[in-house]
Structures are given as C-alpha cells and as structure tokens.
Amino acid sequence: MQLQIHSIHFDAERRLLDFIENKVEKLNTFHDQIISCEVFLRVEKSDDRENKVSEVKIHVPGADFFAKKRA
Numbered sequence: 001m002q003l004q005i006h007s008i009h010f011d012a013e014r015r016l017l018d019f020i021e022n023k024v025e026k027l028n029t030f031h032d033q034i035i036s037c038e039v040f041l042r043v044e045k046s047d048d049r050e051n052k053v054s055e056v057k058i059h060v061p062g063a064d065f066f067a068k069k070r071a
Helices: 014-029
Strands: 002-008 036-043 052-060 063-070
Touching: 002 014, 014 036
Parallel strands: 002 036
Antiparallel strands: 036 052, 052 063
C-alpha cells in the first residue's frame, strides 16, 4: 500500500507521522486490497478550538473511501 501524508499550514513532527503510519497499516486487517491511502492534516485559521482537520482517502479496486474529522 502506498501512503502519502500531507500536512497543510504546519510541519508535522516525526512522532505524528509515525502514529499515522501505524494506524493506516492496521487498515489492512479490514481490507487486504488497499491500493493507496492519502492523509491530509490541516490547521485552519480560526478562533475556534476545533481548528484541526484530518481527512483520509482510501483507494481500493472499484471504490474509494473518504473520512473527515475535526478536532
């Protein structure tokens, strides 16, 4: 599986990148034909406490999955 991690508006620390890689590898237990995974980490400029957004795009044969979380 190919993994691409994009951090937007900040530089992700190695610890965070390792954490993401570990979590994404666990996805193989649910679907063994994952082609690629893209993770987008973004910090939005707002006064709201929940200004961090993570998005995951998972590409498998015949379908694409997408998840988004704000924290």
